[in-house]
Amino acid sequence: MSSKLKYIAGFAALAAATAAFPAFAQEEAAEAVVEVASGAPAADTVVIFNTLLFLIGGFLVMWMAAGFAMLEMGLVRKKNASMQGLKNIALYAVGGIMFWFTGYNLMYTGVDGGFMGSFGPYVFPGPGMDDGAAGYSVASDWFFQMVFCATTASIVSGTVAERIKFWPFIIFTVILTGILYPITGSWQWGGGWLSEMGFSDFAGSTLVHSVGGWAALAGALVLGARTGKYAADGSVHPMPGSNIPLAVLGTFILWLGWFGFNGASQLAIGSIADAGDVSKIFVNTNLAAAAGAVVTMILLQIVYKKVDVTMVLNGALAGLVSITAEPLTPSVPAALFIGGIGGVIVIVVVPLLDKLKIDDVVGAIPVHLVAGIWGTFIVPLTNDGTSFGTQIVGIVAIGAFTFIVSFVIWFILKAIMGIRVSPEEEEMGLDKSEVGVEAYPEFM
Known part of the structure; x- marks a missing residue:
């Protein structure tokens, strides 16, 4: 038989099989078409799409852990790069375990308008036991919330770099991810007292970023500045990073991950309206970051006559943090304004910290703490469901506690x-003294 005759026979068989389908199959197909046309998908479809949003958003936010690691390893000196890599993989692992062990329940279980939930490990449904009654897979929700928790600890890591011992940092991470972050998170996202007041923080300008920033500021004050950073006469001794290309790549990874951070915080994509809102969140998130970078570039040229790439990286990140508290309701001009002020914050706060002799190695305090405060405060500009007074109460309460x-x-x-670490170990570098593995042995 020729190939042409084989194709004809195949089509005939397919037609016969199609004609033999039961009538009810055709009716179900017609009903599915009506569902899609009416914009009212079946309940199972809604659960599946919502679950996919959590999972996709979750692994994008998890990828931000790589962005933080690359950014920090690039902005520290080469003798401390391995230590930053170690801290970042350790804090992600520790944060995930602690969020299961007690963090999730403390943040979400039994808060009921109060100040915290309950202690104890989270118990997942057994195989095939999740019926989707929540509107999504409960395990997907846990995963999405967990990666936010780990992000908070990443913020602390960069600020206290180049002089902190490994194990005390890990102990602090255990407490931060298992207790501190979940408690303040419960006040809003867990249905706690701030939620009852009408406080609004869509994806965590304060609940994630400022919490990490406040913890980092406290650590920097107790720890002190790196040896030689600030001279007795008040001058500042620059300590340039070891790998700017790596820091740039880390920033782009963070920018990409932020679409999951903000977009999936819509918490639903089972309808046409939700899909449209998630798309708008992507647009506003991207434009705010762009505005933060551009404003930083312009101000650097005006003030310093040179465009410092590390400051521009932080300008983009500050724009992202600024829009995170409310990425849905702003118009495009409003998103550009909110993100652009994030760039201004970087230009103003970085030299201010040096005047105060607060040593923040990667600029996490202006980016995450101060820009997080700004983004949370300005929410009522575009969202009339809250007020400036309520936003201030939330900012102050969460900041003071943390x-x-x-x-x-x-x-x-x-x-x-x-x-x-000791002065001798600090001079030697933490890669040798704490880790035992140098990141760039051929250049040492």
Whole structure:
């Protein structure tokens, strides 16, 4: 038989099989078409799409862990790069375990308008037991919330780099991810007292970024500046990063991951309206980051006559943090304005920290703490469902709790076991003294 005759026979068989389908199959197909046309998908379809949003958004936010690691390894000196890699993979692992062990329940279970949930490990449904009653897979929700928790610890890592001991940092990470972050998160996202007041923080300008920033500021104050950073006469000794290309790549990875961070915080994509909102969140997130970078570039040229690439990287990140509290309701001009002010914050706060002799190695305090405050405060500009007064209450309450408790924890760790390496170890580099593996042995 020729190939042409084989194709004809195949088509005939397919037609016969199609004609033999039961009538009810045709009716179900017609009903599916009507569902899609009416914009009212079946309940199972909604659960599946919502679950996919959590999972895709979750692994994008997890990829931000790689962005933080690359950014930090690029902005520290070459003798400390391995240490930053170690801290970032360790904090992600520790944060994930702690969020299962007690963090999720503390943040979401039994808050009921109060100040925290319940302690204890989260229990997942058994195989085939999740019926989708929540509107999504509960495991997908846990995963999405967990990667946010790990992000908070990443913020601390960069600020205290180049002089902190590994194990005290890990102990602090255990407390931050297992207790501190979940408690303040419960006040809003867990249905706690700030939620009852009408406080709004869509994806975590304050609940994630400022919480990490406050913890980082407390650590920097207790730890002190790197040796030689600030001279007695008030001058600042620059300590350039070891790998700017790596820092640039890390920033782009963070920018990409932010689409999951903000977009999936819509928490639903089972309808045409939700899909449109997620798309708009992507647009506003991207434009705010772009505005932060552009404003930083322009101001650097005006003020310093040179465009410092590390400041531009932080300008983009500050734009992203600024829009995170409300990425849905702003118009394009509003998103550009909100993100652009993030760039201004970087230009103003970085030199201010040096004047105060607060050593923030990667610029996490202006980017995550101050831009996070700005983004949360400005929410009522575009979202009339909240007020400036309520936003201020939330910012102050979360900031005071996180900073005071973090400061006490850092101080206790310093008193009990010490949190800073010796001057000799700091001079040698933490890659040799703490890790035993140099990132760039051929260049040392």
